[in-house]
Amino acid sequence: MRKVIKKVALFSLPLFVACGSKEPVNEAPTVVNLVYPTQNLLCIDNSISFDWSDATDPNKDKVSYKVEIAKNRELTNIAKTQTANTSQATIILEKDVAYYWRVTAIDSKGKESEPSSVFAFYTKAEGESNIAPFTAELVKPVDESAVDGLAVTLEWKGADSNTGDTLTYDVYFGEDAIPTTIKEEGISVTSIQVTVESGKTYYWKVNTIDNAGAKSIGQVWSFKVN
Known part of the structure; x- marks a missing residue:
């Protein structure tokens, strides 16, 4: 009787191991450049x-x-x-x-x-000489993020396919979801510092203008102050 039980136990072991195995986790492909x-x-x-x-x-x-x-x-x-x-x-x-x-x-x-x-x-269109600049690219703060402090640096990037153009920026900033108050106008730098209050949400956008007057209207970004 003991021999029979021993054989059953030995044959059951591989089955137990097989049932305990797991499918490999499916991982995402790498990011492309x-x-x-x-x-x-x-x-x-x-x-x-x-x-x-x-x-x-x-x-x-x-x-x-x-x-x-x-x-x-x-x-x-x-x-x-x-x-x-x-x-x-x-x-x-x-x-x-x-x-x-x-x-x-x-x-x-x-x-x-x-x-x-x-x-x-x-x-490019046929015969076109001047092209509007690209819309401003956000650098910081991250859109819809929460920030600390009572002074925040707003930073962006500007670009134009007409590489010889000089770009300037109009920066709109305030508590309205569609900001209409110009904080800075016609500036050539790509960052400004603003004063904020704790617990408030602020909205801002940057319009980009080239030296021929062509303008790109920026996207509205926001952040909340802790």
């Missing part, structure tokens, strides 16, 4: 060969790519979305438009990487 169009590029042709680095997948899954092209830096006004199986895609866009693009890698199980950085470019 944008190659072309480069940041703030002026594109003569509106048929553009987009290019980015290959993503790798920790689980060796097959990777595809989601290309998003928008008419605003925040990518809420999407002009075109396209899926590609390689790290290149040719896409035809409108002429005379400022675009912003990014790429997200997706594995075969649907797991997405973090989106790439966002690059801006411009498709």
Whole structure:
């Protein structure tokens, strides 16, 4: 009787080990780097060969790519979305438009990487000599973040596909969700310091103007003071 019980126990052990095994966790692919169009590029042709680095997948899954092209830096006004199986895609866009693009890698199980950085470019119209600058790019404070202190530095980046242009900025700042009060006008620097009060939420935007008078209206950003 003892021998029978011993054999049953030995045969049961491999079954117990097999039942205790786990499926490997599905990890997201790596973030890609944008190659072309480069940041703030002026594109003569509106048929553009987009290019980015290959993503790798920790689980060796097959990777595809989601290309998003928008008419605003925040990518809420999407002009075109396209899926590609390689790290290149040719896409035809409108002429005379400022675009912003990014790429997200997706594995075969649907797991997405973090989106790439966002690059801006411009498709030039026929015979056009001056082009409006790109909308200002936020540096700090992070949009909808909470900050400490009673003095906050607002910082942004400006860019123009007409590389010879000189840019100036109008900065709107206040407690209204759509800021209408100009804090600074016609400045050439890309940061200012503002005085704030604890417990309040502030809104701001930066309009960018080139030396020919062409203007880009900025996105509204906000932050709350602890």
